[in-house]
Amino acid sequence: MSQFIESIKIEDQELFLLEYHQKRVDQTFTHFGKEGSIDLEKIFKKLEHDEDGLYKFKIIYDLDKRVRTQMIPYAIPEILDFQLVENNSFDYSFKFEDRKELEKMKMKSRAGEIIIVKNNHITDTSFSNLLFLKGKDWYTPKTYLLNGVQRQYLLKKKKIKEADITLQNIKEYSHFQLINAMNDFDDMFIYSIDKINNLPEKSIYKN
Template identity: 75%
Template sequence: MSQFIESIKVEDQQIFLLDQHQKRVNETFSYFGKNNLINLDEIYKSLEHDEDGLFKLKITYDLAGEYRTQMIPYAMSEIANFQLVENNSYDYSFKFEDRKELEKMKILSKAAEIIIVKNNHITDSSYSNLLFKKGKDWFTPKTFLLNGVQRQHLLKSKKIKEAEITLLNLCEYSHFQLINAMNDLDDAYRYPIEKIKNLPKKAEQTEM
């Protein structure tokens, strides 16, 4: 049976974006025609977590309603470099625990992290949605693989906008950053676009 995961931010005993996580779990059960829902709030309360600091609550569950939990101390680390990897067939519409294909792409790239390109459109990294900066504004690709909870939250609060981001216009952006349930919009964690090792050259540079 397929296994799914939810990675939820817990900081100083406060849990974040719980409604969005619960909505995704409910939609997963509904899509597969199951009604064995799990209640994330009840699961968190049952843990009686009383430690301060930043943690990732990882809940692994199946469609029978069985689950297991891990409370993992979390710290964001800087990524040395990125590489664009083309994969036109990969599908990650649900947050599956099985990440073998993602890990395979990452190993073959020989980069610290990958940015997956699908039909010439920018999608996500191996574990995060992406934001790209143009001027003062941050944009997220319309062509995501997984519509993450942080991505939805930032769009709803109008802190970011959607855009069609492709190999052709990627160089129009100056910086990018990774967002997920653990990582919010934060200028301190942005990367210059040149951190992408195989960044396409601007059109005027390639014309002879």
């Protein structure tokens, strides 16, 4: 049976974006025709986690409501470079625990992290959604693989906008940053677009 995963930010014993995580879990059960769900807050409270600091709270579950948990101290990863990787068939619309295809793409690349391209459109990295800077505004690709909780939250708060970001127009953006449940919007922690080591030449692609 398929297993799914939620990774929740815990800082000083506080759960972040819990409403968004719970909604995604509930939608997963509904999509696969299962009644009920699991209660993430109850699972957290049973752990009696009383440590301050930043943690990743991982909940691995299946549709029979079997649950495993991990509480892992967290530090934001430092990534030196990125590579565009094309995969037109990859689907990650639900947060499956199985990441073999993602790891395979990463292993074939020649960079610290990959940016997955699907039908000429920019999607996500192997572990996060993306934001791109144009002028003073931040944009996230409409063509995400997984509609992450941080992405949903920032769109709702109108801190970011959606855009069609493609191989043809990616050079119109000057910088980018990675967001997920653990990595908040932070315009001090950004990468120059030149950190992508295989940016396309415009002449290669037809509009």
